[in-house]
Structure formats: C-alpha cells, structure tokens
Amino acid sequence: MSLSYEISSQNCTQARFSSSTTAMTEDREPVSSSLSPLSSLPVAMREYVIHFAQVHETFRKPELEALATLHNIEFKLLNYTEKSPFARIALKSDADAKLLISRAILTKAIYELWGAGQTYAAVHADVKARTSHLWPHYKTTSFKFDFESYNGARSEPQKTSLIESFSFVGFDGPIRMKNPEQLFVVMEDYEATSILEPERLAALRLDEKLATPSCNPTHLDEPHQIYLGRFLGKSNRAAADVYDLKKRNYIGTTSMDAELALITANMALVAPGKLAYDPFVGTGSFVVACAHFGGLVFGSDIDGRMIRGSKAGKSLRSNFTQYGTEAQYGDMFISDLTNSPLGRFGSVDGGRSEQIFDAILCDPPYGVREGLKVLGSRDPSRPKQPTIIDGIAQHTLKGYIPPKRPYSFDAMMNDIMNFASTHLVARGRLCIWLPTADEDFHEFTIPSHRNLKLESVCVQNFNKWSRRLITYSRNVVDADDIEAVEAVDTVDKAARTADALNPFRRKV
Numbered sequence: 001m002s003l004s005y006e007i008s009s010q011n012c013t014q015a016r017f018s019s020s021t022t023a024m025t026e027d028r029e030p031v032s033s034s035l036s037p038l039s040s041l042p043v044a045m046r047e048y049v050i051h052f053a054q055v056h057e058t059f060r061k062p063e064l065e066a067l068a069t070l071h072n073i074e075f076k077l078l079n080y081t082e083k084s085p086f087a088r089i090a091l092k093s094d095a096d097a098k099l100l101i102s103r104a105i106l107t108k109a110i111y112e113l114w115g116a117g118q119t120y121a122a123v124h125a126d127v128k129a130r131t132s133h134l135w136p137h138y139k140t141t142s143f144k145f146d147f148e149s150y151n152g153a154r155s156e157p158q159k160t161s162l163i164e165s166f167s168f169v170g171f172d173g174p175i176r177m178k179n180p181e182q183l184f185v186v187m188e189d190y191e192a193t194s195i196l197e198p199e200r201l202a203a204l205r206l207d208e209k210l211a212t213p214s215c216n217p218t219h220l221d222e223p224h225q226i227y228l229g230r231f232l233g234k235s236n237r238a239a240a241d242v243y244d245l246k247k248r249n250y251i252g253t254t255s256m257d258a259e260l261a262l263i264t265a266n267m268a269l270v271a272p273g274k275l276a277y278d279p280f281v282g283t284g285s286f287v288v289a290c291a292h293f294g295g296l297v298f299g300s301d302i303d304g305r306m307i308r309g310s311k312a313g314k315s316l317r318s319n320f321t322q323y324g325t326e327a328q329y330g331d332m333f334i335s336d337l338t339n340s341p342l343g344r345f346g347s348v349d350g351g352r353s354e355q356i357f358d359a360i361l362c363d364p365p366y367g368v369r370e371g372l373k374v375l376g377s378r379d380p381s382r383p384k385q386p387t388i389i390d391g392i393a394q395h396t397l398k399g400y401i402p403p404k405r406p407y408s409f410d411a412m413m414n415d416i417m418n419f420a421s422t423h424l425v426a427r428g429r430l431c432i433w434l435p436t437a438d439e440d441f442h443e444f445t446i447p448s449h450r451n452l453k454l455e456s457v458c459v460q461n462f463n464k465w466s467r468r469l470i471t472y473s474r475n476v477v478d479a480d481d482i483e484a485v486e487a488v489d490t491v492d493k494a495a496r497t498a499d500a501l502n503p504f505r506r507k508v
Contacts, residue, residue, distance in 0.1 A: 041078075041090055045074075045076070045091060046112070047089070047113040047130075048088070048091055048113055048229075049086060049088055049112075049116075049229045050088075050107055050109075050111075051086060051107065051111070051148060052085045052087065052107050053237060054150070056259075056260070056458070058082065058459050059460075059469070060082070060106045060107070062455070062458055062471065063104060066266055066268075066269060066456075066471070067100055067103065068100060070269045070271060071099050073092075073096045073100050074091075074096075075089055075091050075100065076089065078090055083191055084150065084189050084191060085108075086187055086189055088116070094232055097232050102233065102235070104237070105263050108234065108235055109185075109235065110232050110233055111185060111187075111229025111231055112229060112232055113130070113227065114127050114184070115127035115131070115228040116227050117225075117226055118223075118224060118226070120165055120226060123228055124165065124168070127166065131169075135169050138169075138171060139170060139171060139172055139173065140172055140173045141171075141181040142173050142174045142175070142176040143173055143174075143180050143182040143184060144183050145163045145183075145185070146186070147159055147186050147187075148185055148186070149187075149190065150187075150188070150189050150191060151189070151191045152190030163186070166228065182230060184228065185228070185229050185231060186226070186227070186228055187227040189225040190223050190224065191224075239292060240258055243261070243292065245257065245285075248288075248319060248322070249321075250314045250315060252282055252306065254365070256285035256363055260460070261285040261286050261289035263469075264286060264361050264431050264433075264469060265295070265359075265361065267429070267456070268290070268361050268430075269429055270289075270358070271293060271294055271295065272294030272295070274294075274295045274296070275295065275297075275298065275330070275358050276357065277297070277298045277299065277357045277360050278298075278299040278300075278362055279299070279335075279360070279419070280301060280364050280365060281306070282306050283316055284316040284319055284320075285363075286299075286361040286362070286363070287299050287316075287329075288320065288323065288325070290359070291320060291323070291325035291328035292323070294328065295328060295359065297329065297330050298330040298332070299332045300332065300333050300336075301332075301334065307332045316332060317329060317332075337415050338415055354422050355425045356423055356425070357424055357428060358425055358429075359429050360428075360429070360431070361430075361432075362416065362431070364413075364416065364433070364434075413434075414447075416430075416432060417430070417447060417452060417472075418449070420452065420472070420474065421449055421451040421452060424474040425474070426475075427473050427474060428473065429455070429471060429473050429474075430472040431471050432472075433468070433469055433470075434447075435465055435467045437465050444468070449472070451475050452472040452474055453473050453474075454471075455471040455473050456469075
C-alpha cells in the first residue's frame with residue numbers, strides 16, 4: 001500500500017490514504033486502553049472528546065454543567081482531570097455535542113471519539129473496533145489531519161509517520177489544508193496525572209529525571225494518553241478576545257476580566273429573553289457579557305459617576321454601542337442594595353410578582369481601597385435634615401453625591417442573598433464573587449440561604465489571597481414561603497471604620 005503526505009505552511013502534516021487498504025475482518029484486535037470500554041457507555045449515548053483550555057481549571061467542569069442545564073442536554077463525564085485539557089464525555093448526539101460547547105469559554109473544541117489508548121497500537125485497535133462501519137461514509141470526502149499535544153511535541157517527520165499509521169481507514173478523498181469536509185485530530189497528553197500510578201512509574205524513570213534539575217518528573221517522553229477524534233464544533237472562546245478590557249471603550253480600576261465575566265454569564269444561564277441584573281454594576285463588565293449572550297440587562301451602583309463616566313463618549317452605555325448590543329441595554333440606576341427601589345417593587349398589593357430576574361451577577365466591592373459603603377450618615381444619632389445652601393436643597397442639584405457610611409461585609413452578604421431570594425425567578429441563578437485571605441482559605445464558610453441551592457464553587461488564586469465564584473439557584477417555592485434570613489454580623493455593632501467592619505480589608 002502506497003502513501004503520500006503533504007506539509008502545510010502552518011506545519012500541519014497530512015497523509016493521503018490509498019484505496020488499496022484491505023477490508024477489515026470480523027476478528028478485530030482487542031481494545032487495549034486504560035479508559036473504560038465501549039460497553040460501559042450509558043445506554044443510547046456516544047463518546048466524545050472535549051479539548052479544554054488549560055486555564056481556570058476549577059471553572060471548567062461547572063461551566064460545562066451549567067451549559068448542559070441551559071440547553072437541557074444529558075451528559076456524563078467519563079474521564080476528566082484538571083491536570084489535562086482532554087476529557088471524554090458521553091452525549092446522545094452530534095447535535096448535542098455542538099450545542100453544548102457552542103457558547104463555552106473554557107473549551108476549545110469537541111470531537112467524535114474514534115479511538116483512545118496509551119499507545120498507538122492500542123489506538124489503532126480501538127479505531128477499528130469503534131468506527132470501521134463509518135469509514136465508507138468518509139471514503140471520498142475531503143479531509144485533513146492535525147495534531148494537538150499537551151506538554152510534549154513531535155517533529156514533522158514523526159507526525160507524518162504517525163498519521164500514515166492510520167492509513168487502514170482507506171480515505172481516498174482530496175486533502176485540503178483549508179476548509180476540509182472532515183478534520184481528524186490526533187491528541188497527545190504527555191502529562192502523567194499521578195506519579196503514584198504503578199503502571200506508569202517505570203515509564204517515568206523518576207531516578208533518572210530527578211538527577212536532572214531541568215526535568216519535570218511528571219512529564220513523559222512519550223504520551224501517556226492518545227486520542228483520535230473527528231472534529232464537530234468549536235467553542236465561543238474567541239469572545240474573550242473580542243471583549244478584552246484592553247480594547248474596551250470604558251473601563252475602571254476594578255473592571256472584571258472579560259474571560260471571567262463571560263464565564264460568570266454562562267454560569268448564570270443568561271440567554272435571549274432572560275433578565276439579568278448586577279447590583280454593583282460599576283463599568284458594566286457583567287452586563288456587557290450578559291448582553292453578548294442575548295440577555296436584557298439592568299444594573300445599579302451607589303456611585304452614579306461610574307455609570308455616567310467622566311468624559312464625553314466614555315460611559316457604561318458606550319460599551320454597548322461599541323459591541324453593537326444596545327438593544328440588550330435595559331436600564332442602569334443609582335442605588336445601593338439596602339436602599340434599592342427594587343425592594344419595593346412587586347408588592348402583593350401592587351399585584352405584580354417580585355420574582356423578576358432570571359440572573360443576578362455581582363462582584364461586590366471588597367473594601368480594600370475605600371471600604372464598603374452604603375447610603376446613610378456615619379452618625380445615626382444626627383437628625384436627618386436636608387442641607388440648604390443659598391436657599392437650595394443640595395440633594396435636588398444635578399451631580400449631588402449623597403453621604404455614605406461604612407458597611408459590614410457579612411451584612412452585605414446577607415442582604416445580597418435575601419435580595420436574590422426575593423427577586424429571582426424559580427431556578428434563577430445568583431453568581432457572586434467572594435474574596436478570601438490566604439490565612440482563611442481552609443476556614444472559609446460558604447454562605448447559605450434556605451431559599452438558595454448551592455450549585456458550584458470555583459476558585460481563582462492570587463498571590464496573597466484568592467476569590468471564589470459561588471453559584472446558587474433559587475429553589476422552586478411559592479412567594480408566600482420565601483423567608484428572609486437575618487443578617488449574621490459578628491462585627492462590633494459600635495464599629496464605625498472600614499477596617500473594623502471588614503476583616504478582609506485588614507488582611508490584604
């Protein structure tokens with residue numbers, strides 16, 4: 001059997017498979033793989049490979065689960081670890097596979113699994129066992145082979161040789177470097193998931209590698225896991241570059257990173273026809289991300305200057321103009337959570353439901369720079385009288401900035417959760433970012449509320465502290481059953497300074 005190959009300018013090695021491949025017999029080679037066999041698949045489900053981005057690893061699985069919930073897709077993770085960008089998943093159809101990752105930010109692509117194993121001999125056997133009945137469907141279509149390697153690399157001659165090793169599939173169609181009808185990708189993982197796995201210990205040659213300081217003992221000379229997959233669809237990861245803060249018209253010092261804002265919108269299940277609200281909207285990172293996914297967005301902030309902007313053409317709304325999402329801009333208003341006009345919306349007497357939002361997303365101010373604040377006087381004993389200057393009540397003037405007082409982080413958390421319990425629709429989601437100083441990392445207690453169900457906790461680590469994205473869904477209960485949870489505030493009630501009210505501020 002003769003083969004020919006082509007190498008593109010993008011260093012993608014291609015192999016042309018001749019039609020002289022002999023037909024497969026019924027006595028196929030046994031599948032040799034560390035992964036579960038075909039018989040272990042859930043009934044009526046097929047196997048796929050997801051290629052994740054190897055970043056924000058604790059967010060990847062929760063984002064995938066959220067998208068499955070959003071699209072009502074049944075799936076099962078068959079093989080997954082945060083140490084690897086490749087994962088096997090069971091789904092019911094190619095359509096489900098494409099839909100599942102169509103708006104994902106932390107995945108790159110999804111593939112129909114054609115073969116898996118720890119060696120190429122095992123992969124070849126698995127390909128024959130799984131897909132020999134499919135080969136006639138792709139016999140004359142145009143195609144391309146590509147490589148994806150994690151923590152390892154192949155030379156072009158090696159790639160050519162390995163691609164040619166799959167010649168038994170008998171593809172006769174033309175090789176197209178651009179826009180092929182079918183793309184097949186060989187995926188190699190060189191990172192050992194655990195050096196304690198006995199069957200891999202010998203291959204790691206730890207004694208030899210530890211003697212060479214430049215060597216990482218968990219990296220193998222040969223991949224410990226190999227996949228062959230047929231490309232089905234790519235994710236929405238490119239959106240992170242489109243919304244990059246460096247390219248955005250209007251940002252602030254605390255604007256949330258675009259990638260994380262988009263992930264948060266996914267976790268909140270924002271979609272066309274849904275209402276999303278950020279009570280600490282600032283320069284609008286979350287609402288901009290929600291608008292990208294088609295949500296109608298609202299926001300509020302205690303400081304109206306953040307919403308209005310400081311100069312012409314630089315405002316929160318200008319970001320929507322920049323991205324062409326002005327139709328998704330609901331409204332922004334000046335308020336704090338403890339004095340929100342939404343708190344009086346939809347009373348029973350008014351005949352309208354208080355459950356108005358599908359998603360509430362927020363990154364509350366941590367109080368590191370200025371301390372948490374709400375509207376009100378620092379001295380509650382002072383009489384509440386308007387300030388009159390030259391016969392004019394100052395609060396009636398444009399640009400008036402109301403007085404503020406320090407606010408406890410614990411009280412704020414309770415206010416947020418009570419607000420979400422009241423104003424989220426059934427199964428609506430609350431996504432909130434919370435900080436943790438390193439010394440408190442193992443003592444962190446996840447806030448709870450009787451009307452909110454914890455869905456996931458994701459962690460982003462920094463130098464001396466970390467922060468968590470905590471996602472809740474509102475329980476399906478009647479409005480009459482909703483109960484507010486009393487604020488649990490361990491701070492001295494007489495405290496009046498930001499440091500006294502917020503321990504996190506002191507620790508970082």
